[in-house]
Amino acid sequence: DQQVKQNSPSLSVQEGRISILNCDYTNSMFDYFLWYKKYPAEGPTFLISISSIKDKNEDGRFTVFLNKSAKHLSLHIVPSQPGDSAVYFCAAYQSGGGADGLTFGKGTHLIIQP
Amino acid sequence: NAGVMQNPRHLVRRRGQEARLRCSPMKGHSHVYWYRQLPEEGLKFMVYLQKENIIDESGMPKERFSAEFPKEGPSILRIQQVVRGDSAAYFCASSQSGSNQPQHFGDGTRLSIL
Numbered sequence: 001d002q003q004v005k006q007n008s009p010s011l012s013v014q015e016g017r018i019s020i021l022n023c024d025y026t027n028s029m030f031d032y033f034l035w036y037k038k039y040p041a042e043g044p045t046f047l048i049s050i051s052s053i054k055d056k057n058e059d060g061r062f063t064v065f066l067n068k069s070a071k072h073l074s075l076h077i078v079p080s081q082p083g084d085s086a087v088y089f090c091a092a093y094q095s096g097g098g099a100d101g102l103t104f105g106k107g108t109h110l111i112i113q114p
Numbered sequence: 115n116a117g118v119m120q121n122p123r124h125l126v127r128r129r130g131q132e133a134r135l136r137c138s139p140m141k142g143h144s145h146v147y148w149y150r151q152l153p154e155e156g157l158k159f160m161v162y163l164q165k166e167n168i169i170d171e172s173g174m175p176k177e178r179f180s181a182e183f184p185k186e187g188p189s190i191l192r193i194q195q196v197v198r199g200d201s202a203a204y205f206c207a208s209s210q211s212g213s214n215q216p217q218h219f220g221d222g223t224r225l226s227i228l
């Protein structure tokens with residue numbers, strides 16, 4: 001039973017356009033969400049996070065939106081660059097209870113086309 | 115992924131042997147997490163440790179797997195009597211504190227069982 005779902009295994013976007021990666025979760029106790037980027041043969045690299053008390057967090061080209069009522073978050077990358085091509089993982093955490101590790105989605109492979 | 119050091123990067127074992135995976139956290143981090151990633155899957159939490167203490171091992175298989183984080187030296191994930199199904203990428207992460215802090219990952223150890 002997957003508590004964090006990334007329903008798009010892959011996404012292709014033209015360079016310079018906006019990339020939107022989506023993530024849904026089922027556990028309403030999650031209160032901290034993170035996005036990681038992963039290149040082949042490397043570990044995940046932390047990109048951006050958001051606490052459940054916020055609905056938006058922005059860092060440079062990356063913005064994460066959280067819709068608690070829909071249990072949905074999204075990562076916007078604008079403008080998309082060739083170096084953004086990677087697998088993006090959404091992860092969630094429940095503070096104050098539950099497992100202490102992050103719960104990951106299966107990832108979305110983002111391909112930026114020139 | 116500078117900072118969290120994992121070794122070896124690749125480890126090959128025959129069925130029945132022992133595998134030892136090592137992880138040195140980022141400087142200043144005292145919280146260590148181990149995750150396993152099977153092909154085409156997201157990362158799955160295994161265990162969370164602080165120095166000399168296992169805090170949460172809810173994701174660890176009940177048999178053959180153990181983890182430690184001694185007062186001195188790296189954290190060790192030990193798999194005894196390995197089987198083919200143990201073949202995976204094992205990632206270590208560290209954080210400054212245990213809640214609502216990004217976890218920073220190493221580049222992983224790829225374990226192959228012959």
